[in-house]
Amino acid sequence: MNIINKLTLRHLMKNKKQTLVTIIGVIISVAMVTAVITLGSSFMVLMQKETIKEYGNWHVLYKDVNKDQLEAIKQDTATKQLITSKERGHALLPGSQSVNKPYLFIKAYNLQGFTNFPIELSKGRLPERPDEIVLSEEIATRAKVDFRIGDQLTLHVGQRFFQGAPSDTKVSHNEPLQFWDGKRAESLIHTTIETYTVVGFIKRPVWEQPMAPGYTALTYVDENLIGTNQTVDASVVVNDIDSTVFAHANDLAQKNNISSVKTNDSLLRYYGEMSGGLGETYNSLFLIVFFVIVVGSVSLIYNAFAISVSERSRHLGMLSSVGATRRQKRNSVFFEGAVIGVISIPLGIICGILGIGITFHFINPILEDAMGVTEKLTLVVTPLSLAIACLVSIITIFISTYLPAQRASKISAIDAIRQTMDIRLTNKTVKTSKLIKRFFGIEAEIGLKNLKRNKRRYYATVFSLVISIVLFLSVSFFTSGLQKTFELSQKGYNYDIGVYENDEETTLDEHLVKSIISLEGVTEFNLLERMDGNFVWLAEEAISEDVKPYLYRENDLYKYRIHVTTMQEEKLRVYAEEVGVAYAKLTNPDHPSAILIDTMTFKDEKGKFIETRGINGKVGDMLDLVSTDDKKETVNQVELVSVTDRFPKGLVPSPFEVILVVSEPVFDQLMKKSVFVSAYSGLYLKSKDPLKTHQDIEEMSQDVSVMNLFQDRQRSERKMLFLSVFVYGFVALITAVSMANIFNTISTSIALRKREFAMLRSVGMTPKSFHKMINYESIFYGMKALAYGIPISLVIMVLIYRSFTYSFSYDFELPWASILYVITAVFVIVSLSMYYASIKVKKANIIEALKQENL
Template sequence: MNIVNKLTLRHLKENKRRTLVTIIGVIISVAMLTAVATIGVSFLDLMKRQEIADNGEWHVLYKNVNEKQIEAIKKDDNSKKVVLSRDLGYAKLEGSENVYKPYFFIKEYNHHGFKQFPIELSSGRLPRSAGEVVISDAIAANANVEYKVGDILTLEIGERIGDLSNGNALSQIDALQVDEDGNVLETLTNKTSRTFKIVGIIERPTWEPTWSPGYTIISYVDENTLASGDTVNASVVLNKVNRSLYSHAEELAAEIQLDKTSIGYNSELLRYHGLTNNDNLRATLYSLTAIIMAVIIIGSVSLIYNAFAISVSERSRHLGMLASVGATKQQKRNSVFFEGAVIGLISIPIGIFSGLAGIGITFYFINTYIHGALNVSEKLAVAVTPMSILVACVVSILTIFISTYIPAKRASKVSAIDAIRQSTDIKLTGKAVKTSKLVRKLFGIEAEFGLKNLKRNKRRYQATVFSLVISIVLFLAVSYFTDSLKKSLQLSQDGVSYDIQVSFRGDGIDHQIVDSITSLKNVTGSSIVREMSLSTWIEEEAISKELKELVEQDKSTLQDGKINHFINMTALDDESLEAYAKKIGIDKNQLFDSERIKGIVIDTNSYQDAYTGKFIESKAINTEVGKTLELLSWNDDDEEEFVDTMEIAALTDELPMGVNQVGGASLNVIVSEQSLEKLLANKNLRSYAYLYLNTTDPMKTQQQIEDLKESGLYIYNVYQRRQQQEQMIMLMSVFTYGFILLITAISIANIFNTISTSISLRKREFAMLKSVGMTPKGFNKMINYESVFYGMKSLLYGLPISILVMYLIHRSMMNTFSYQFELPWLSILYVIVAVFFIVGSAMLYSSTKVKKENIIDALKQESI
């Protein structure tokens, strides 16, 4: 080790406080980078494990493959496991007490399938040959015939063909096809007889839709016994999951003479691997990652740079003395680099450990909440990958290098005399410290002193302002980023706001049955909804921007300057209507009018464009309260008929329970039951009635409704889908708001570090002011004005830069989503208040410590 490096180490030891502040700054920065990388990896790991637990593990699906094709898929280098499966079909469940599930649904797996898919054995064992089956325990609860291990089943297995299915076979995602009177509109065809032995009982599979008409039975498919014409589905677990899997799957399909349409992907699981074959979505992910990483790195650089910049400023005399005894520019520059290397060697390992420990503690406390509130079977665990740690280390080293480069370059250029006199840091010319006379007239001499101090110590002033600007940009950018993520997530979901939908035969509602259902123990909320389909013509000026773009491409949609819109008219029961009206801030009595129909128009639509795949949020209609719409219907001759006019009583973007979003040229309209009855009385129109329920135990509630054995009820249980949506939004909220909290803490630490160190370096200056008669009151006023100047200058630069970054994030999101750019005014207000509060607090804290200093000792002090 050369003499300059030895002196640098000695200087670090002697100036323990400054060294400690710098080390803490680097530790915080490294911890932030590690925490962000770990949070991202851990949440993706949780979502992957949860998806596998719910729906099984596979990546690519090849449909209807024969024996030779299976062999080729197995021999493929990237195939780790190949799950063979086949849907045999449906058979009548004799003694079924659930009119909506009259079938067995028979599915086959090979031995890999029983391991890769979530099949939970309750008793017995799993099938080992084609003549053995396991049955769902839900069958015993819904059939008056007792099935047990050892029983022999002889089934007539066939395809479900519905009257409206155009001859196509129906699957498990298709509910039982019935008419308004409850008559079944489907039959089993192409039936073959099979005999099975029950060898086990399994829990009802999580991947079986609750509305499916068949209870699951699983048998064994033996590829060695497949006939030459038999085909199965091959679900492949890959050795390497990367972007090339899409092209590789197509190449393999071409080799084995399989059409592209026969390839499927486990999109949900692959999404958590960071993979998608959607180019728009890929562009969004990459650009967002680039923007947010740039924000994090800039924040880290600013935090560490300020620490080193202040360190070099404080060491200027030390570097000057080195120069005076013969140290070269390169040696002075290397002295700063060496200091950065020493601090990095100490700080990076501690920072990585701190980041991991902090995330581990956070996960420990939130796991119970996530597990209990969302019924997630998997736990959030700290997932550490070599790549995430390597990225944190590389970025941290790069950050320290960038942070030390500018101070090192500046230190190498300063001459020995200037460094000792500190003439480069402190400007004493009249021009440099000149202030406006208006400042003294408006705020007094203390404000002028404060402004001159900032100008005199320009580099420290700029370092503090820069720190504040970065903090503002960090907070607003990350806040907007998190809001955009939540917004995009909500747009991509289908907005289900209920657990169970109960449909009634015809348009009548038996309120006695409704009371029986809503009084069930687990029901927490309900809403009776009646729907009617109508249409209206909207002026071109009133349609959405997105619709105008389509009209420009196809003028045939215009008729007399108007465009036809579908109306989904929904009537709520009085109790639900009152709650909804209160929620959107209107009096429900506004909707009751004996002379004319009044309705609430949902003026915002969210939908996925069928052509571009984008998720779009747009204005449904540009209109005002008090305007009227003509309500039209279609008669039996497909001619449009005038029904009535409706006055718009309110405009809102809030949807009541049971009303889903519509898209394109469509409107959601909410009216009272009386208004709907008026329409039904005037014209030959039909409505459809639904009861929507929220419940703490959807499966139990469904069973209780079925136990009522009321005819004409159709139950649609969507709790699994809703649970997945809420799970995604909640986990994203935990991640994003945790990120905001982390960024806020980093920003506050950054500001306090910069200001407190800057104030500490001005002890002699403050002592001089006190020695010439400045009172404590005057000193406080000067400090307060300095705080105001810091805050105003940082906001002047920080807000425009933040808005630019937010707009870039918005433009990035527009690759996949479409919604208006709106400034987060509440976040901006928080930032303005927080900047002045934090700066004021930091200045007050630092100046309080300076006040305790003895004037004579401070004047004599050469260094800290």
């Protein structure tokens, strides 16, 4: 080691506090980058596991392929695993006592399919031949049919069709039983007789909807027995998951005349691969957020070095006075950065990983208790994340050391030792407004002059504050946008079970409703009655631009469907209070009034999710509800007493339809005065055990249809919970880093001003005046930082919003709560940081502080 490097090490050891502050700054920066990347990769792996558990492990699905096409898929270089499957169809379940679930739904897989799809064997074994079958264990509990391993089943297997419909309109296996006029209106056609041997039982697969009319039964598909005219579905696990997976699948389908190809977008997006507008959205978002985080990281490390430029310049000036060359001085600073980097980077990586690991340790029990989540957040550390953290830190340390080294190497030894390049004062430089002194006193003027005189430290501190503000607001806006887009892409059910009469134009029996809501397990309910058949004619200016292309237009007016709903009095009172309207305003049938739910979501023809208002209604507006048949037209006027986006239990956003909530007296009056309208009711429940409640309702009455949506709702809530963990973890991390950045920068800046404060105290500044001066400096710091930080943050927010609009359309809203939080937090944190540092400065002996040259 040469003499320059030895002196550099000695300098670092002599200035232990400054060296420690710099090391801490670098550790925080590296920990932030490591933690953010680790949090992101861990979240993605968790979502991969959850998606595979729900939908199976496959990437591309080729529908209805023949034997030759299947062989081409198998020989394709991208194919890693091949799963063949076939929906055999439905068959009536012999002896079933379940009226609303009378079928077996039979699906066949090869051995790879039994491995890659979420199939859980509870007893026996899986099929190994086409004449073997496993049955859902729910058949015994719900259908009351007791099968045993070894039993022979002879079934008439066919396809479900709506009775009287054209032959090409097949009913999906997850759709509930079809009824018309209170009678079952579907049948099985194209049936074949098939015989199976029961070899085992499985738990109900997650893909089987509770309202589906068929119990799942699985058999085996033998690829060698596929005939020339027979087809199967081929699901592929690809070798390498990258952006070419979509184009390659389409090319393979085109070359082999495969008519239908589908990618598992639900899974691929969690590998970072998305097609179309969604890919553009998240790629641009990733670049923006990554840029903000990298700039934040750079500022942390740079400030840790830049705040002590004066001390390094004095040291370099001493080296220059004894003959050190420019190159040696630069190398000295680079060596200092390398030493700090060697110490800080490994510690920063370890701290980042440990921090996220400890967070996951405490979060996993909460996830398990809240949602019964079986998949846990596991710490995922990739070589790429470590490499990125190291690379960003090394580049930043190089930049942070290069700039002061270049500046110090160009000045003379005398100037460097005197540090005259840091303080070049003119009257203009420290000039302040007379109003400052008049309104705020001499302390405010001295504080402002201090900042002007020490511009480098002042700018470094303000820059640190600005970066912290931008980091927090940008990440907060990004994460709230992420939650918003997730909500738009989900169905948003707010109930578990819906109960309806089989005849859609009748209402539920009152006695039956009381019996259902008294069932054990039912926690919440809402009985809604709905009127269909009303519409309004609206002028162009009253219609959202997003909706106009989908509406019928006549004579410059747009026709808009109106869905009128009522609920029981006690429920409506609670809902009216939630939306801020007095219940009494809704009860006058002679002057009908309503609550307008004017929010809808839909997916346009390009696959873009749209959230918009429907008719731009305002409180006090009168709506003309029109109902008509061939002979007569009626018009009923309804006044809007509230406009909201809150949905009562049982209602969800519906595309191109406006919802009016009215009281029961108003509903009855509108029914009497309208023609060609129909009314029916639905009971919407939340339950502790939705499957048992579903079964109890079916056993209670055979005249109702039960729609069990708890699986969809639970899946959405679980994903929202995972996303919330990621979102709030991300925001909490950025908040902690920002606070540490501010505290570190200001504390160091104040500590370097010991001599300055000692001089003020030596000429008679009292402790009270000193406190006032520090407080005013805190205000100046905060105002300057907010003046730059908020506008820059707004620009980044607009860029993030524009990125989201590639795939989602919703109104831009400023995060006022986050902005107010930032304004408050900046002044509080700055004040506390300066107060803490100034206490330590005040305790120093004036004489010793005036003599001190180093920390």
